[in-house]
Amino acid sequence: MTIQWSGLGPELLLSMDRAGGRPLRSQLETALRDAIRTGRLVAGERLPSSRELARELGVSRGLVQECYAQLLSEGYLTSQAGSATRVAAGARSVATRPSPVRTPVPRLIADFEPGVPDLASFPRGDWARAVREACTSAANADLDYGDPRGSLVLREVLAGYLRRVRAADADAARLIACTGYAQGLVLVLRALAGAGVRSVAFEDPGYGSPETSEVMRAAGASGLRLAHAPVDDLGIDVAALDASGARVAVVTPAHQSPTGVVLAASRRHALVDWARDTGSFIVEDDYDSEFRYDREPVGVLQGLAPGHVLTIGTASKALAPAVRLGWILAPPDLADAIAAEKLVSDRGSPTLDQLALAALLRSGRYDKHLRRMRSVYAGRRGLLIAALQRHAPAVRLTGLAAGFHAVAHLPDGADERGVVAAARDRQVGLYGMSTFRASRASGPPQLVIGFGNVADRAIEPGIAALAGLLA
């Protein structure tokens, strides 16, 4: 894509050899020609003004003007009176780097991709206001490298939020800001591996396997042995977890991903007892806990056993994945090790973004957005149930009490992958449960239906287009 510079002139890296005796004008011409031929400068891209480039290179303005005139006459550059000199269309005669072929993505009637919140509802105005506030109120010292755990302002605001909304045992010293759950998990697993833990168990279904999921590949790279424990209607099977020999369990208790079940009270206690009795750790993925429709959300497990549970939260579901902010709430003796991993990884998450999130939380607009989104998702959930009843009454839906995905159980013997492929042919995006399983071959045919990022008006036609396919 051509960069359409606006306002001030762009910078351009060109080097001149003053010792070699080659005339500067010929060097500049060659350097500009090469930059265009090799694609460093692309068609339409604006060049610095002759005055700017002359100052930059320490040569006379006349020399740059002569150079530009030469390249204009050769057809490398174009210039219209009153506008900047640009790289001419078609100037790059030698195609050294073929432009990537874009396969057109067919427009879908509806894409029921799980895990994506309603991107159209991102509170752009509130976020812009929060970014502005962060930028104007940040102290100069905030712009330096900071504490790898992140901005103290955000960590204090978050600690209050997690105590208030998630009944967490939280304080700023044990919080580490990170780049979403994806990074949070890696930092936690590395710190646990450093503390002597050897294996980690994931829910099955859950993140799938290293073949299907980058999260599992990243977990494998932490050096820990990967194990799985099955999930049933009550959540993770704690006896199977114990039998796996793992000393870390990664779980989604508030809303199991992807089955949608909520970890039953008896299992919550069994899981915490397992961690206490065996000296193990629970990594609690608290990804979409704000969205619960049948009753009040249950608090985090971390509140029950702060010495054994590490809770990872994210702004990806409540706001949007592009925000790339998350947080880890860790036991005191692990918080420093996680902060050390964060320092090695990237020296800390962007402070201005953290201050913006703190401003959004403090203003009450984050909570207001959540309230609005709860009613949006509850409405979509209702539309999905009604559309399935009309067009595919044989399909049973489960896991609807929270979040923005549900599981559709296909009739026994149905070909899950075949249904997904046939739906694509009908311009509907469907996603099979098998990609979430530790072994793709196991388990009954099911679909994980996301309804977060499907417009209300697309749900009915999307399901109607599947008529006959899901029966």
Ligand SMILES: Cc1ncc(COP(=O)(O)O)c(C=O)c1O
């Ligand atoms: C189960 C689960 N947890 C957490 C996340 C959020 O990840 P991140 O914070 O890296 O965007 C996702 C994203 O889809 C998810 O599916």
